[in-house]
Amino acid sequence: MAILRRIKDRIKKMAPKRAVLKKTKAAAVKETKSVLPQAEKKDAVLGIQEVAIGKTKFSTPEQVKEPRRPIHELPSAYGQDQIVLQIRDPWWLHTYWEVTAHTLDRLREELRHEFYGSKMIVRVYDISHIAFNGKNAHKSFDIEVGFHANSWYIDAAGPGRSWCVEIGLLLANGKFIMIVRSNAVHTPIDGPSWITDEEWMVPDETFARLYGMGFGFGRTSPVGKAWQERMRRALFSGVLASPGMASMASPVKKVPRGRKFWFWVNTELIVYGATEPDAKVTVQGKEIKLRPDGTFSLRYALPDGKQVIPVIAESSDKVEERAITPIVTRETKQASLVREKL
Numbered sequence: 001m002a003i004l005r006r007i008k009d010r011i012k013k014m015a016p017k018r019a020v021l022k023k024t025k026a027a028a029v030k031e032t033k034s035v036l037p038q039a040e041k042k043d044a045v046l047g048i049q050e051v052a053i054g055k056t057k058f059s060t061p062e063q064v065k066e067p068r069r070p071i072h073e074l075p076s077a078y079g080q081d082q083i084v085l086q087i088r089d090p091w092w093l094h095t096y097w098e099v100t101a102h103t104l105d106r107l108r109e110e111l112r113h114e115f116y117g118s119k120m121i122v123r124v125y126d127i128s129h130i131a132f133n134g135k136n137a138h139k140s141f142d143i144e145v146g147f148h149a150n151s152w153y154i155d156a157a158g159p160g161r162s163w164c165v166e167i168g169l170l171l172a173n174g175k176f177i178m179i180v181r182s183n184a185v186h187t188p189i190d191g192p193s194w195i196t197d198e199e200w201m202v203p204d205e206t207f208a209r210l211y212g213m214g215f216g217f218g219r220t221s222p223v224g225k226a227w228q229e230r231m232r233r234a235l236f237s238g239v240l241a242s243p244g245m246a247s248m249a250s251p252v253k254k255v256p257r258g259r260k261f262w263f264w265v266n267t268e269l270i271v272y273g274a275t276e277p278d279a280k281v282t283v284q285g286k287e288i289k290l291r292p293d294g295t296f297s298l299r300y301a302l303p304d305g306k307q308v309i310p311v312i313a314e315s316s317d318k319v320e321e322r323a324i325t326p327i328v329t330r331e332t333k334q335a336s337l338v339r340e341k342l
Helices: 002-035 038-057 101-111 204-214 225-236
Strands: 082-089 092-098 119-126 139-144 151-155 162-170 176-181 268-274 280-283 286-288 295-301 305-308 311-314 321-324 327-330
Touching: 082 162, 082 176, 092 119, 092 162, 101 176, 119 151, 119 176
Parallel strands: none
Antiparallel strands: 082 092, 092 151, 119 139, 119 162, 162 176, 268 295, 280 286, 280 311, 305 327, 311 321
């Protein structure tokens, strides 16, 4: 029985091939009869039958290959005047640009003989900590790039600065004609940052609650006994004290006696800015120390009334001096309401 079952299965598997063979033979015989002479028809039909049998025996489904998609390369130009500035590392910048032939033809017609004595340059601006308007850069320098270049590496001469570039024509008389201006970039520093955030401290009572929930007080706590004792005092004293927020001019007010309910609010003022690292800066007549990048920040108490804070910067060669005076006014309104108990 097993042998008969195998024979039946084999016949079922061969049925599709026999159908293909039958169709192939019939088509080939029909074509041969219509083309060959009567004497050659028999031999030709036999030959076609053998070929058809061989193809059917070793045939496999044909795989349809998808046509290879063409690779689209980026165009070498986009037909518009543009220049892009990007950062390579803290010391080097990279810029690439496109100046269209139409723009050069227009400049050639406008400048006439001056055009042929001009140079294509990239002008580099140091715009650290300012809103650049095209004329107020700290310093600038030119790089002659020629009319055939389209990219350039620029030595930034130091990390932690902001830069912007323009490409244009420098005429023989020293006049610069800008064609297009780039984006602005800021080079990173070459080491750990020396700038820290302002000390917006969480009130000690809140921190103590979080600390107690997170680590607890006892031998398993990751800090020493002195710190734990400070947390206990802040947690159970009922007094909010924030050393990071308080200053000599704005002491923390004492809790009024008599009633348990109390409330107080205070404000502070932050003055910050930037200039050349080697400049001299005074705030309200007192010289302050600048960070290595020329930035500074100060915190002041802000009582009620009008506060005038003159800030003066003097260049290292003492040739130029600039003054900016913030004027701040504070007005505090208080209200008290006591409700009678029913």
